[in-house]
Amino acid sequence: MSFLDYLISVDARTALMGRMMQKLGVDRQLKTVPDHEAVTSRAVDRCRSCGHQDECAIWLDENEQPNDPPDYCRNRDLIARLQHAAGLR
Template identity: 85%
Template sequence: MSFLDYLISVDARAALMGRMMRKLGVDRQLKVVPDHAAVTDRAVNRCRSCGHQDECSTWFDQNEQADAPPDYCRNRDLIARLQHVAGQR
């Protein structure tokens, strides 16, 4: 894998994280949590280190509506907390 391929892969995983937050309706809550920049950075890093990007892309294609992320999602706990704060659960 070239360095450019690596960067594209990392960027694609970060985009998946944003897409997941939007799909589950917590993107706005993520922007207003205390120290949101650090929380977002950690969430992006968890997504970047995930090895399930193909499964995640397939999950998006198969789930137009969803209440929770897939079980393998490394940001599952964060999303649940943000949903709780938003009163979605």
């Protein structure tokens, strides 16, 4: 894999995380947590290290208004906490 391929794959994974947060209605809530930059950075790192990018992209395309992320999502706990804080749970 070239460095450019690596950067493209990292960007694609970051985009998947953004889509997941938005689809589950917690993208704005993420910006309000204390030290949100560090929390977001750790969430991006978890997403980047995930091996389910293709599955995730398909899941995002097929699920219009999901209540929960897929079981393999490494940010599942964070999303649940954000949903609770936003009153979505």
